[in-house]
Amino acid sequence: MEIKLMSITPDAEKLIETVGRVAYQSFDKQTEGSEKKFIKMLIKRGHESVLEHAHATVRIKGVSRALTHQLVRHRLCSFTQKSQRWVSESDFNYVIPNSIRSNSETYTVYISLMNTIRDTYDALVNFFGIPKEDARFILPNATNTEIVITANFREWRYILKLRGARPAQWEIRRLAIKILELLKEHAPTVFGDLVVNKEKEVIEVKTY
Template identity: 35%
Template sequence: MKVVSPAFEILTPIDGIEILKTIEAVGRTCYKSEDKITDDSCVNFVQGIINRGHEAVIEHYNITVRLTNDRGVSHEEVRHRIASYAQESTRYCNYAKDKFGNEITYIDIRGGMELDPKVSKLDVAIQSQIYDEWVDACLDAEKHYNKMISLGATPQIARSVLNNSTKTEICITMNIREWRHFFDLRCSPAAHPQMREIAIMLLKAFKTMIPVVFDDLYKKYVTDAKTE
């Protein structure tokens, strides 16, 4: 078995100012104030749009990302309905083949354990035992998966023994309004810690590229030193 950390890749080429200019062009249609467009007017315009809650205007730009996280987290991601998805298929991918190193790849739970306030307060030795139990369960699932495949089972049948920690890759396309909604729900301390882990990683990147649109959410949720 292989254990990897969650990761992301932004597939849409991002030019923050060009995005704001597109949104400004859309939004000024409402007020017929195109005459007010200058080289940098888009920054204040988009800020005003967000402050006033006129968020329909920011639906006019989509961003696509590829996330690497576990299947438990991906199940939460696909609950967001105003989005498009393409996900690694456990029906078709045969992890017992050379292409996958003949092993199951799992997403490390340590990031989630650190973000879970009850678990992170436990004695370090206990945390270590919890982690070891997880490793054993993953090894066990891999053993049974490989055995089922060697007996002739198809991946879509053998996958039944894989657990929520199984690594998946999922491409997600959302418009900027839906990304804001996604971050608002998924960076919150109420979210699942591993969902929160990947959502905060992504929010940091989005905030760097398009600060006007994501600054408020960054300030709201990325304050805990553990998420830095």
Template identity: 30%
Template sequence: MGRIHVLDEGYVELVEGWGSDESIIEAARMSTGKGFNGWGTEEKPGDEKLLAFLYNNKHATPFEMGGVVIEVKAPIFVFREWHRHRTQSYNEMSARYIPLLDENYVPSLERVMVGANTATSNKQAQGNGKPLTAEDAAQWVYELQALYDQAQIVYQLGINLGVPKELARLPVPVARYSRMRACANLRNWLAFLTLRQAPAAQWEIREYANAVGEIIADRFPRTWELFTKEKQVVSSK
């Protein structure tokens, strides 16, 4: 599976994966040693019955037998949210060692307008209650870009003068793109997606979560089906 582009400069990419829907079944059958017996049909179901039983009854440990490592390029503010998921493993590029590229997330006008002007019960996603005009939104994005440019001038000046990179980076905004690898098992990824694909999550990390979802769906299609079915049931309640 190739690189999935996210936001204006970011991406999510599969580095490697392990396990499968079949290995979840094999792990669950440790007591009997019967292994994976094969998927069935709608008329004559096979091991999809056991997979659904495990999933729906929260017998979660077999879902720890598979997982993926991904590479992510995202703004630092997205990583701030992402790294709260303590049970994933991370390695992030270090701006102490290499200079950061001059790449900052610039939200589209549509994103700014929709975020500000859409009625939502999510307080964190609301504006100040007054309509935001297209002109004001454009002015704000213009000022934002000017600030990014100024921040880069100060950053680059520091690098050129010989200020240590770990200090030269101080003006870099949280919109600056960084890169990391994140590793987790399938159970863990589904917990991440439950929280970060939800409407309450910030739109930017939701875009990343949707890309991770594509990777998970590709590698674990039957578990993915159970996960999405469960989400539909929860959202219709």
């Protein structure tokens, strides 16, 4: 999978502090680096609505439709996804779960099925003249896709905590970890209490 940060609120943590201090009218306490302590206070007290003033847009490639079916359930986000109605999938790529890849027999069966689906799709579109919007009905959840998602920081925190937890499906959990690592580069305090346990491949929450 490939993750790219397309856009993020400039000086996001400074913005969050400035906006948050409107509530307290405590601008006199705003100094160089004071946003770190202020944001930690907001998160500790559960005042995360202030985080909604900052946004990030992420472009995601090489994940399965099975993953994006889960991702688009987060309705406080904006999504744009590669359309199977307009874009040909004659040479579609696909995700292979490790449980299938690790067994030579299941791997062979899986690859054979994907090749059959690819050939059938190509025949439907290019030989029988079936519209792509109808031929796509045979495509598997494993099909690679591309999606762009925009969310505010509060929603990103919710997504990362939910989708990075142990009960989450393995593919979306790995995605959550990659997105967290990316967002931490730009907003280390906002996402600082979310920690990647690389051994377990999960996101854990520590207390500020």
